[in-house]
Amino acid sequence: MTDALSRSPAVTGNADDSEGMSYLENIPRKLVTLWMPLFIIMFVLLFPFYWMALTSIKPDAQLLDMESVNPFWTTSPTLKHYYALLFETEYPRWLWNTMFIAIVSTILSLISSVLAAYAIVRLRYTGSQTVGGLIFLAYLVPPSILFIPLSSVVFQYGLFDTPFALIFTYPTILIPFSTWLLMGYFKTIPYELEECALIDGASRYQILTKIVIPLAIPGLISAFIFCFTLCWNEYIYALTFLSSSEQKTVPVAIVTSFTDGDAYRWGAIMAGALFGSLPLVLLYALFVEHYVSAMTGAVKE
Amino acid sequence: MTAPPHNKNLHPKMSSSALNVADKHSVWSHLKTNRNLLGLWFMLPAMAFLILFLAYPLALGIYLSFTDIRIGRTGEFIGLENYFWLWDDPVFWTSVFNTILYTTVASVFKFAIGLYLALLLNKHLPFKAFIRAIVLIPFIVPTVLSAIAFWWIYDPQFSIISWTFQKFGWIQSNINFLGEPWNARWSVIFANIWRGVPFVAITLLAGLQTVSPSLYEAATLDGASPWQMFRYITYPLLTPIIAIVMTFSVLFTFTDFQLIWVLTRGGPVNATHLMATLSYQWGILGGKLGEGAAVATAMVPFLLACILISWFGLQRRKWQQGETDD
Numbered sequence: 001m002t003d004a005l006s007r008s009p010a011v012t013g014n015a016d017d018s019e020g021m022s023y024l025e026n027i028p029r030k031l032v033t034l035w036m037p038l039f040i041i042m043f044v045l046l047f048p049f050y051w052m053a054l055t056s057i058k059p060d061a062q063l064l065d066m067e068s069v070n071p072f073w074t075t076s077p078t079l080k081h082y083y084a085l086l087f088e089t090e091y092p093r094w095l096w097n098t099m100f101i102a103i104v105s106t107i108l109s110l111i112s113s114v115l116a117a118y119a120i121v122r123l124r125y126t127g128s129q130t131v132g133g134l135i136f137l138a139y140l141v142p143p144s145i146l147f148i149p150l151s152s153v154v155f156q157y158g159l160f161d162t163p164f165a166l167i168f169t170y171p172t173i174l175i176p177f178s179t180w181l182l183m184g185y186f187k188t189i190p191y192e193l194e195e196c197a198l199i200d201g202a203s204r205y206q207i208l209t210k211i212v213i214p215l216a217i218p219g220l221i222s223a224f225i226f227c228f229t230l231c232w233n234e235y236i237y238a239l240t241f242l243s244s245s246e247q248k249t250v251p252v253a254i255v256t257s258f259t260d261g262d263a264y265r266w267g268a269i270m271a272g273a274l275f276g277s278l279p280l281v282l283l284y285a286l287f288v289e290h291y292v293s294a295m296t297g298a299v300k301e
Numbered sequence: 302m303t304a305p306p307h308n309k310n311l312h313p314k315m316s317s318s319a320l321n322v323a324d325k326h327s328v329w330s331h332l333k334t335n336r337n338l339l340g341l342w343f344m345l346p347a348m349a350f351l352i353l354f355l356a357y358p359l360a361l362g363i364y365l366s367f368t369d370i371r372i373g374r375t376g377e378f379i380g381l382e383n384y385f386w387l388w389d390d391p392v393f394w395t396s397v398f399n400t401i402l403y404t405t406v407a408s409v410f411k412f413a414i415g416l417y418l419a420l421l422l423n424k425h426l427p428f429k430a431f432i433r434a435i436v437l438i439p440f441i442v443p444t445v446l447s448a449i450a451f452w453w454i455y456d457p458q459f460s461i462i463s464w465t466f467q468k469f470g471w472i473q474s475n476i477n478f479l480g481e482p483w484n485a486r487w488s489v490i491f492a493n494i495w496r497g498v499p500f501v502a503i504t505l506l507a508g509l510q511t512v513s514p515s516l517y518e519a520a521t522l523d524g525a526s527p528w529q530m531f532r533y534i535t536y537p538l539l540t541p542i543i544a545i546v547m548t549f550s551v552l553f554t555f556t557d558f559q560l561i562w563v564l565t566r567g568g569p570v571n572a573t574h575l576m577a578t579l580s581y582q583w584g585i586l587g588g589k590l591g592e593g594a595a596v597a598t599a600m601v602p603f604l605l606a607c608i609l610i611s612w613f614g615l616q617r618r619k620w621q622q623g624e625t626d627d
Contacts (some may be wrong), residue, residue, distance in 0.1 A: 034426075041421075045435075045436060045499065046435065046438070048447060048450040049450070052449075052453075063459070064459060071464055108346075108350075112346035112350060113347060115344070115345075116344050116347035119339075119340045120344075123340040125337045125340025125341070126337055128340065135347075135351075138355055140604065141355060143556075145359075145362060145580075145600055146362065147585075147597075148365065148580065148585070148590055148594045148597055149362035149594065153361065168350070168354060176351070233443040233445075235559040235562070236581070250443075254446070255445065269449055280443070281438070284441045288434045291437070296504050
């Protein structure tokens with residue numbers, strides 16, 4: 001009934017692509033209430049990236065000279081800063097460290113979370129509901145209250161200043177999130193499939209690898225991307241647990257390593273920041289829908 | 302005696318589900334005996350990580366805050382001395398004030414702008430998916446790396462904002478964004494809002510998309526104004542998701558470290574220290590792990606309050622959807 005009501009004006013009145021009640025709005029009104037605020041917000045959100053990119057290709061002279069040239073543009077773009085970054089610093093090494101740590105701890109966390117989420121949702125052992133609640137609480141424990149005791153734990157275990165200090169601590173941030181996300185995905189898989197497999201004599205392990213995981217691939221991709229992003233983004237543990245330059249990750253190294261005496265090498269810093277975001281932006285561009293569903297799924301489930 | 306048939310009449314589904322349970326029982330009965338053991342094995346990796354690197358350090362942190370441990374030497378138990386010492390320290394109270402100011406102002410703006418942006422994006426737009434993808438970019442890029450962009454934008458000499466304002470003739474000299482206490486506070490708050498808006502907007506947008514358009518159509522027929530539609534349809538339906546999103550947002554703003562550490566390191570003269578940065582400054586750089594742990598532990602009561610609010614938000618959402626805890 002409501003469908004018929006809403007569609008009739010669109011069909012009889014104007015044959016454009018108007019949807020729902022959008023025929024009630026005209027163009028000038030839309031310009032003020034929709035496009036202008038949207039444009040302003042988008043401009044503010046994106047300007048820092050434009051500024052970062054522009055700074056990274058400006059020659060040094062133009063960086064500090066705002067009078068003779070318009071700072072919003074550059075007349076002679078250069079890749080000098082990128083060259084310096086990749087061939088005259090340890091940047092490739094830091095990039096590799098970050099990538100290695102992020103991938104290993106993401107995989108470790110995903111394996112643990114798949115097993116835990118499956119056990120909580122489908123094995124339903126005694127107290128599984130409580131454990132599910134505790135895992136959600138673990139998601140709410142922030143790194144900033146853990147880094148001091150963790151630094152002494154990491155030191156006791158002899159992991160200080162090794163990649164393993166981060167590889168073993170990042171899962172504490174990632175497991176609660178991805179377990180929570182995967183629990184939501186596993187709940188949507190029909191129980192009957194598992195029952196059939198059980199009747200056919202499949203073991204729990206076989207059910208997990210042959211039925212549940214293939215059906216939960218979208219959830220796994222979402223969890224992977226989100227975990228990878230969180231690892232890449234992590235700062236306080238990396239800052240506290242790593243001390244030597246060749247062990248550092250990109251976010252830690254870039255803040256401290258590009259100074260000539262007192263002067264900051266802004267071109268190289270910006271090039272490094274932009275280049276360091278590139279893997280994440282690429283991953284994001286390829287899997288936007290998965291990313292959004294990971295973000296909103298964790299909140300909604 | 303009257304109860305079982307009464308129930309059956311009310312819920313015809315129950316009888317069939319009872320049958321299912323009986324069916325399952327025969328198939329599962331042999332596994333049911335060792336299900337707990339199986340569950341234990343499946344939980345083992347996750348539990349190992351969470352206990353060794355989360356639960357144990359959490360408890361250890363609270364214990365350390367009662368000791369005078371320093372880097373390189375084990376501490377003695379000194380009771381509440383660290384806390385008494387914090388109580389008398391004006392720098393600590395500045396950091397508490399900053400944390401509350403930072404969290405309150407940033408969260409209010411993140412919520413307002415995020416909700417507004419979500420409402421805009423929920424309208425009928427061309428290239429909607431593309432615009433939504435662009436909006437999320439500040440959230441994807443690592444905080445430290447975007448904070449570096451702000452660091453350069455806020456440069457005392459070569460700030461592009463100062464330059465633009467001077468060209469327009471609004472100001473005479475460069476703004477010292479990060480050098481004056483209050484300028485620095487507002488600058489870091491702005492950068493935090495910038496970073497947090499996309500998360501709030503996109504999650505609220507996901508909530509908005511579940512609201513049925515026919516509700517708005519019915520309200521329009523009844524002559525409701527846009528504000529009334531927002532107040533009496535959108536807002537009530539969105540409340541549970543707002544509760545959760547804002548809990549997360551408040552939690553992560555309250556414990557923020559990265560942005561402040563890159564932009565100001567707590568300066569000028571401790572004016573922008575949050576509790577997290579102060580804890581790092583004293584605990585790791587100053588080497589007084591005990592005092593640092595005390596600052597970090599002082600954040601716990603607030604976090605507990607956040608968690609409780611979030612918990613009741615979740616309960617309410619389940620109740621609204623009629624979802625049982627199955």
